Amino acid sequence: MPAFKLVKNLKVPGVEPPREACKDPNCPWHGTLKVRGLILEGFVEKAKARKMAVVRHDYLYYSEKYKRYERRMSKIHAHIPECIKVEPGQKVVIGECRPIAKTVKFVVLGVKG
Ligand SMILES: [Zn+2]
Numbered sequence: 001m002p003a004f005k006l007v008k009n010l011k012v013p014g015v016e017p018p019r020e021a022c023k024d025p026n027c028p029w030h031g032t033l034k035v036r037g038l039i040l041e042g043f044v045e046k047a048k049a050r051k052m053a054v055v056r057h058d059y060l061y062y063s064e065k066y067k068r069y070e071r072r073m074s075k076i077h078a079h080i081p082e083c084i085k086v087e088p089g090q091k092v093v094i095g096e097c098r099p100i101a102k103t104v105k106f107v108v109l110g111v112k113g
Helices: none
Strands: 035-046 050-064 067-080 091-096 106-112
Touching: 035 067, 035 106, 050 091, 050 106, 067 091
Parallel strands: 067 106
Antiparallel strands: 035 050, 035 091, 050 067, 091 106
C-alpha cells in the first residue's frame, strides 16, 4: 500500500500532483475540497498569511465603446494546501471552490513551470 493515496486525480494542464502528502482537509488533492467553476492562472503577490496567498490575475476586457481590449487585473485570495509551497513571483494555477473563509473562494492547485 502506498504511503498516501491521492483522493482525486485532478486533470489540470501544466500542473502535476504534489509529491508530498498532507492532512489538510481543504486540500484539493488529499482532502475533501471540491474544485468546480473557474480555473485561473496568476502570479503570487504575497504569501504572508497562514495558508493563504494573494494571487494577481491579469486579463483582457473588451471595451465596446473603444473597440479595443483593456488590461484589467484582480487580486484573488487563494488557500494554500499544506503540501504546496509558494513564494512571491511564482506562477500558480488556482481553482474555484466553496468559500473557505470570508474572502477565500479559491485554492492553489499547483505551481506552474
Ligand atoms: Zn495535499
